[in-house]
Amino acid sequence: MATAKKLRGSELLAHKWTERDLTSLVDLEHDGVSLVEFFPKGIPAPDGGSGTWHVKSDAMIKFLEKLLRQEKIPGIRIFPKGIPPVVDQFDINFTAGSAQER
Numbered sequence: 859m860a861t862a863k864k865l866r867g868s869e870l871l872a873h874k875w876t877e878r879d880l881t882s883l884v885d886l887e888h889d890g891v892s893l894v895e896f897f898p899k900g901i902p903a904p905d906g907g908s909g910t911w912h913v914k915s916d917a918m919i920k921f922l923e924k925l926l927r928q929e930k931i932p933g934i935r936i937f938p939k940g941i942p943p944v945v946d947q948f949d950i951n952f953t954a955g956s957a958q959e960r
Contacts, residue, residue: 875955877904879930883954884909886924890917899957906955913948915940921950933958 880898887893896909913921925931932954940946 875905875930879928880904880907880954882928883930883932883952886911886921886928888917888920888924890914891921897957899955904955906953906957908951908953908957911950911952913950915945915947918948930954 884893884896891911891913894910894912897907898904899906899908911921925934932952935951937949937951938945939949
């Protein structure tokens, strides 16, 4: 099992999330996508956070495209909701910046 490289110095600063990065992440809502919870970390200067989006199944592709176009991409976990084989919606939990495990 490989261990993750611990970031230090200027490498750490280059990977630091800003309030602008978090704002663009929270603003990913569109038709079929809703941010149901968001917990910022680093008050008064937010540098991370976690939350959950509810994404309808027909909006998933558009949502992922918008997420991948972001300057910084958070860690995500996707949970399908519904009775198999039909998925009604996805719950997407995310962690960004200082809220992410290193």
